[in-house]
Amino acid sequence: SDVYRSVHNLHSLLEEKNLMIYDQ
Structure with missing residues (x-):
């Protein structure tokens, strides 16, 4: 569960x- x-x-x-990179 913790894993x-x-x-x-x-x-x-x-x-x-990844979203930040795509926004640029």
Whole structure:
């Protein structure tokens, strides 16, 4: 459960960074 949450959080961070890059 904790591992899944950690992976989900990491994926969310990557998505946010990708969105920022696309916005530029």
